[in-house]
Amino acid sequence: MSTIESAFIDLQRLDRLAACDSAVHRLDPRVKVLITLAFLVCVVSFDKYAIAGLLPFALFLTLVIGLSGIPSGFVLNRVLLAAPLALLIGLFNPVYDHQPLMRFGTLVIAGGWLSLLSLVLRFCLTVGAVLALIATTGFNAVCRALEQLGMPTVLAVQLLLLYRYLFVLVEEGLRLNRARVLRSFQGRGLGIRACSFLLGSLLLRTLDRSQRIHLAMRCRGFDGTIHTRNPLRLNGRDVLTLTIVLAALLAMRVFDGPMLLGRFVTGLMA
């Protein structure tokens, strides 16, 4: 429970971050969504042993996070919180994959270790990218962007309401749970039966609430669709940014930057 609770605190924090202002914040949400998707596809399209090739993407992400003024500690924290799963799965790689892939003198590195490192790296990049997207855009803007990119309206409206009532209902759930815990000594009373009744009454309240919300909406002329005031509009800057960044991502994916750099440097030294 504490993890979910802390997730909610982070959620409010993300909301606050999204309300800040920076060059990245000002970009059209659709542009940011597209860039994020391109970024993710590039990152996961590397093969399982890739490490150096991923580093330019880390550079890119750092740049974006820095430009947008999101505290890097916050991002790192979140990534670390989410990391155990990737580590758990990844830890099996060294166990099962002994293929020697790299040799420095007498030191031979097995493929499993490389792929573990690669997995952790791509994990940080993918989680970090999504975090950066939300923290510079905000949930509602991302939803609106997705809607304009073709997500069905029903789903968009759904997300809107879900997000709004998340706060109300989680608060309600917490209160119910607190009231139960207060009367549950030595953990008795926390069993499945009591929990089901608790969920049942929370559900009843939720259903009642949805009825009241529906009434309130209908009172104000709701007819099944939610109209919004300002449709998003792309400006030249957005298009330009999109083009440049997509090209950059593609280049980073196609050309092995670190290798070229390394060549260049070792070439200089040689």
Place this chain on the structure above:
Amino acid sequence: MHMADALLSPAVGGTFWAATVGAIAWCAKKVQQELNDRKVPLMGVLGAFVFAAQMINFTIPGTGSSGHIGGGMLLAILLGPQAAFLTIASVLVVQALFFADGGLLALGCNIFNLGFFPCFLAYPLLYKPLAGNGQNHRRIAAGAILAAVVGLQLGAVAVVAETVLSGISALPLQTFLWAMLPIHLAIGLVEGAVTATVVLFVRQARPEILDCAIGGQPPTARPIAKLLAGLAAAAVFTGGVLSWFASTFPDGLEWSIEQVRGKKELAAPAEGIHGMLAGFQEKIALLPDYAFTIGEQKAIGETVAHRAGPPAWPAVDAGTSVAGLVGGSLTLLLTLGLALLFRKRRAIA
């Protein structure tokens, strides 16, 4: 369990995205057709309910650890399959965006794993027939438990399949299955029991709610068959297109080079998952790229010849190795430097 972006290959991720997008579009159309505008807030608020429900923990009998419900089956029972699928999708979108559960690319997989099976297989094929018109408590309980168990087992199998097909993890199929299935059996039993109790509670308290919540017709076999066919087509199509793309992209290029040179790399990881996967992939010829393109350290245009004999790795060549290492470290340093720079600037500001 949620799939994570990091465990996915683009081909697998893309395929499931396509399948999911298809399913969502179909559901959205269906829901809009029967548009009962009361369902709009109901779906949204029930989505939020799933999160609230996850705040309420229970002790799992016999283990002393605690858990919470997932809620998929409950949504299917309350909303009917199409609306429930959309609601589950929205819950997963929020989890992906905020809780770093999964990720954007893995969203397709996750919606499929956690939404498709309970809503379109377990609910109509198990819960509906078993629970009948909802008068008999035992049948409701049996239906909910069975449907939850089967739904979760299918989901778990799908997670394993997606991970293995992506080839990022080296976990062998069997081990993975053995780890996932029993755990999800237990989770499914608990989930089903809680779902059944909650449904019975609501049924007793406010029978009219369940009746009007379910509202629309139960899905007949035909639309589901149509949906399945459509999804399969979409999946095959995207899978095909994506793997073609993948195979024309850099790694694919290497792969074709290797093909031309002969399949010596293939022999190397013969044991464990890769052997199996490679064989599997050869058979289905759908996702040919990711299992056996090794060696990103080999830059485009690199001409250093392979040394013969396994274990073959392109960059065993010391020169390339050193260059890669130097370049990598420099990039890393650059990244760290940049991070520090921004940090300092912020501290000043």
Place this chain on the structure above:
Amino acid sequence: MRSSLLIEIRDLAHAYPDGTEALRGISLHIRAEESVAVVGANGAGKSTLLLHLNGSLISRHGTVRIGDFQVAKAALPDIRRTVGMVFQDPDDQLFMPTVAEDVAFGPLNLKLPLAEVERRVASALERVGAAHLRDRPPYKLSGGEKRLAAIATVLAMEPAILVMDEPSSSLDPRARRTLIELLAGFGHTKIIATHDLDLVLDLCPRTIVLRQGQVAADGPTDEIFADGRLLAACHLEQPLRLQACPVCGEKSGRLPQKGERL
């Protein structure tokens, strides 16, 4: 049109699907720009009555007329533009991501031009003194602020009649006072269901007392609050300000007569 507006309820009865008879034959008239309180015990049917006024519930027994319209499916859009309803829990009413979007929700559904929507949003927020809350998400507002925002969402529809369910519940005394002053300044026809009889004293010259789904009394507020037996029978008691002062024991159980010095 506004001055001719009139609410006419005749023989209204309503039973919920589970069989609870919440209203059992209610008849009343309310004139334009009247300010009327609806009071009664828990479960007397106040909220149910209010829901009938804007067609949120439509009963087969009895009729409700608002001005020239009979409340029925066909007239709903007109009815809802005329009757603005403020719900008891502002969280139910604020469902959009920001206060401004929420206030714009109604006008947008009326398909008004964007400039007009913008004007209405600004003016509604201005009137309740919540202009500074425009871009805040509703879940970050305090209880009193939420209430103001909820009222603004309704004002933006420019209704002629304001219907409110327990507007003062869970507000602190200052926020309650602010609300009362705000409402007193509105020229709308007002119908307020509440347990806060002191608020009734401040805002409504006329009071309707419900009891088990029927009208137990309907008349000038001061007469009703002077009738101890009626109040007791309806689970009510005198407004606190009319009760004996617990500190000095002075009984002030009557309304000050006009002209009399307090």
Place this chain on the structure above:
Amino acid sequence: MRSSLLIEIRDLAHAYPDGTEALRGISLHIRAEESVAVVGANGAGKSTLLLHLNGSLISRHGTVRIGDFQVAKAALPDIRRTVGMVFQDPDDQLFMPTVAEDVAFGPLNLKLPLAEVERRVASALERVGAAHLRDRPPYKLSGGEKRLAAIATVLAMEPAILVMDEPSSSLDPRARRTLIELLAGFGHTKIIATHDLDLVLDLCPRTIVLRQGQVAADGPTDEIFADGRLLAACHLEQPLRLQACPVCGEKSGRLPQKGERL
């Protein structure tokens, strides 16, 4: 033991994880069988303070002692048996299928013998006058009945201290009066957070005023309610019965002096 019970709060500060500083250094003592009101504006920190009393929140800054125990993880079961908490919304507290099962929930978790549980259920329901509600499902009760049932669930654990958050909200005047009389009859130490200052006047000789997470005043209720400037600064106003009292209200700002004719 009961007579020695004492609540001692020293330098209590609490910030919610999102950074909101809800309490900023609160110190107070409450003696056994005292009845104390906690009042203040929306968001002043009343609920947060109450949650610290039974360990629902445990702060790292400052200490809370209940009798011989310091509120901390280890002592929680004892604390929770000693401090009974009635929540603002009775729906939060009632979740079992019948009222009797709900009242029995706490005692059963204390592993009391069945006969004792039965006795406690009966006596708790008896004391709040809700014995007839035993077998009713909670979601079918009226607002006032729910409140009584919620209090019974707490009484069944036989706490020495009763902590209540806004006990009178959304009750009709009769139900509110019943509640006040019920609470007045309890010998427990009572701590009541509320916006209903007239209820404070009836129940609590002592009042603590919170303002932005700090104690703005702590003293005899009548003195506090006589201090107009303090009340205004804390978003409060005089209880309604004092406002209208021709004696107290007129001379708002001071209490009638002893010996002075009221």
